[in-house]
Amino acid sequence: MPRIVVDVMPKPEILDPQGKAIVGALPRLGFTAFSGVRQGKRFELTVEGPVTDEVLEQARNAATTMLSNPVIEDVVNVEVLAEDAEDTAAAGAAAAGAEA
């Protein structure tokens, strides 16, 4: 079944405590190449049928109204997952998802 990915990141001006903790810990494990880390969220929404424009529009709306809080977060990406894209056409009325 096709999936839509929604990526949400903390706004650049908001301090990200988790990212800060990670950037502090990385060098201790020998990872010295990174000067900053920010931790956001990735949602994968499973779609029953084909990903129509209407469905993508729903995903975009859900992303801004519920999956993110505009005061502290930005939606940085909403897209159909590439690896599912080939299935998409074939997907049709497949059986229901496991997670409902």
Place this chain on the structure above:
Amino acid sequence: MPRIVVDVMPKPEILDPQGKAIVGALPRLGFTAFSGVRQGKRFELTVEGPVTDEVLEQARNAATTMLSNPVIEDVVNVEVLAEDAEDTAAAGAAAAGAEA
């Protein structure tokens, strides 16, 4: 400065309480197109200089050893952020990241 994205998702067979709570709430807001939701993490690692193979390798290692918990999570993606890619060449020895 270039950024590397690391995406981490709960393993498919593992319960994802976050995704479950969201999938239950979506229809109440009129978002009926989605049969399943899984919530993972997205990390953005800022790189000081150019993204060499060595740096990417560090990111991959950090992804599996520190940014994810292999017992319950999969690293589903490690890549240079496309929108930064054009900067990459020019990046060179830019100033330090905001978050360090």
Place this chain on the structure above:
Amino acid sequence: MTTQSARKFNIDTVEHAGQTPETDLPWAELGLKENEFEEIVKLLGRRPTAAELAMYSVMWSEHCSYKSSKVHLRQFGEKLTEEMKKDMMVGIGENAGVTDLGDGWAVTFKVESHNHPSFVEPYQGAATGIGGIVRDIISMGARPVAVMDPLRFGAIDHPDTARLVHGIVHGIGGYGNSLGLPNIGGEVVFDSVYQANPLVNALAVGVLRHEDLRLANASGVGNKVVLFGARTGGDGIGGASVLASESFDDTKPSKRPAVQVGDPFAEKVLIECCLELFKASLVEGIQDLGAAGISCATSELASNGEGGMQVELTSVLLRDPTLTPGEILMSESQERMMAIVRPENVEAFEKVMEKWAVEHSWLGEVTDTGRLIITWDGETIVDVDPRTVAHEGPVYHRPYHRPEWLDGVQADTFRSSAAGASLPSSGEELKAAVLTLMASPNMCDKSWVTRQYDNYVGGNTALSAPDDAGVIRVDEETGLGVGISTDANGRYAYLDPYTGAQLALAESYRNVATSGAVPMAVTDCLNFGSPEDPEVMWQFAEAVRGLADACQTLGIPVTGGNVSLYNQTGTTAIHPTPVVGVLGKFDDVARRTPSGWRKDADGQAIYLLGTTRDELDGSEFANLRGHLGGLPPKLDLEAEKTLGAILVNASRDGMVDAAHDLSEGGLAAALSEMALRFGVGARVSLDELCERDGVDVFTALFSESQGRAVVAVPRSEEVRFNDMATARNYPVIRLGVVDVLATSLDVQGQFELPLETLREAHEATLPKYFG
């Protein structure tokens, strides 16, 4: 929703099993021994189906069947006296024991282990440990009201310890805090013997009205069987998933998560939803799903009730539609319950589910056939006598013998050892020793841990860490309440498991009495190495015998508990660690005694109850010097009873304002903790004590003699208090006074220890290692 009947399985039916007796079954991979498999064939009169094999294998595992420990645990029942049974409403054998508190109130509590899962995945292992024990409490018909967490970790400076401490503490908090259950106590102990075998024990306590008591039985022919809560996934079946062969079909994914992920939100909703069911009397019997999942719930409900049950397995709601019937039966998915509902209550039951948005599915009904019949799309895949699954599993009389090394260990006393040479004796040396002791990993301040736990939620917590017992109000009208403590000293139990187990009970009993509660009931979690090692088995047998004997003397019954075996790496077992929880009752929690003196206690007299002997073997002081040998402190249970009675009476009659028992670290630890509790100093002298008991100052400070407690007595009560102790013939001695102006612990003629210095040393240790 997927209807599973549509799925293609090559189902191994009972009929098929009858026709194919020669089929190879993976009984060994499922952990069964050959004789056990043969026993199953004998019981059934044919080979088991794959689903039956799944059920027997999980239900006959050590964890579910207690096959190695059963013969010993019997003593808890055999040694019960009439006095001990008086307030016991439900004893061992049910999900948790229930004790009558009077006024129509009852309390249920139990401690359980989640050791191994917490080593593999500390956060989720510890979280689901809390989740599991809380479901046991719900299934008695009770509202869970508090949790506790006795923990053991490896050496504090071992590289893996921080991972475990962070994950486990975070997991316990993450789950317990989200359930709205205050954490009212526990233990944090570091010892290298627990390096790859950390102990995560979790205790939950719940309260109920008598009429809400529920048991796990399926009674009433025709009553419905319902499964509700989370969906069933592949959790806890294990990577092996040998049951893939059950379907004789190798196209299915064989990856099954051994790790269970907890969903505290789902459990919180489950709690409220169950309480609503109990209140409206909508369930007849109820059982939580923990280890062995549906196998356990169906077979236990059936064998405790009318004896028969019929269940259709394709009705189970799944998270993972590829699960085979055997896997569904074994799955340990969390946050599920099974209940028995009268047909006339079905509609009302469904209304409650709807209100809380809890998924449920009707699986079948109670029958009087004496058989547990499980079908898959109408075809019978399980047809067993449920008793043979749930209660009549194998019982082993495992060989045991006293370890040969024990004589040598017991002969190696602290005083005779190199570690016991050059003991502190000058005031400066003693002061330094007290600071070192109070900063040591086991004696240091634990608030780095306990601050991550909500101890206020519910508004009924009258005492919690760092006091001797957690105290919870049960009835807001009367103040009726309970106090609970958990204790164990693995080093004592290593030196002498019989006495060691008794010492754990005695300490817990003393802690509860010190807080002012009358001890009433016991729960225990017996953490040991491999029962297949005769020396470990001997430790286990001795500990159980010791505990049962001591319960009889103290007159309080074990009402439930848990056994955790195989806590060992290679041939090295952990110290025997019998964690004992004691529950006591308050008529009014307003009378509970805190473990330190307050700012308004100036001039109150400080008394020591009990006798101090030269007992340093197995002590924290010896541990500081890396020594473990000799015999643990002597125990006089009659003296403990008297001490308990004195402390309870003193609390009830307002004769003491603060009390703290003496245990690890002895008097040095007790005085330090009492002063630090509210940051109020004291002046004491040990001269009289040393003279009376014939010990030196070092021994007076660091000996771990039992039967002792320090109390603070208001001036107006001194005469009464002294009279009470003397009347009971209990040694009592005045050590000094609370001094609000002194900002130190002043041991006169020896040293003066500024409280700030002491506090800094005491509080720095955990943050230093764990951030």
Place this chain on the structure above:
Amino acid sequence: MSETPLIADLGTKEEAPLSGARIGVVTFPGTLDDRDAARAVRLAGGTPVALWHADETLGDVDAVVLPGGFSYGDYLRAGAIARFAPLMSKIVDAAKSDAKLPVLGICNGFQILTESHLLPGSMVKNDHLKFICRDQVLRVENAETAWTNQFEAGQEITVVLKNQDGQYVADEKTLDELEGEGRVAFRYVGWNPNGSRRGIAGITNAAGNVVGLMPHPEHAVEPGFAPLDGDTGAYSTDGLGFFTSVLNQLVGGAK
């Protein structure tokens, strides 16, 4: 010196005289401190009324408390899903209406209020990334709101702090506005326990009827089950002031 038993005052369960005011306490799935909030209302002399998140009407309550907890597990963001409950839209409307329904959001309730945009800013994880439970001293910065009029401005009170996502954040402009309009209601005294901007523990809307704070006043209402006042060592019942304030306001009492 004092001979009174240290814990004697526990026994006196004096409740304030009933004012008759009805204070709704909302329960969402995952709410934890609802019974505690109801107890606090009762001890202050009000009548607690249980409200259910899925209710379509507010009934005849005079004020509403959104209590603490982990609504919907706080899995998405604290308060994010609860905000969409049917009852929340009624509460938002009533709070914004001319009637200015007094609303107090405690901890998760505060998070729900910011998610609902009744109050500005938001909460992120504590800067130390751990759950923290401690006795907490606050300074009352604004003693004019519906929920603080029984305090004095500048008064220091002791309540309970317990949360995981308690770090208050907002952009500088919003923070300056809050400060300028006197809408910072409470500030942490001493150590900032979660890294909140400008030490902010609670804020109010411009009208003063909607107040949100991370610490828990409902856990500082009953001796014996309350935090300790750092100075006197006695139990703090400072939290009662929140509830007596709203009762006072409802009977039309001025400051």
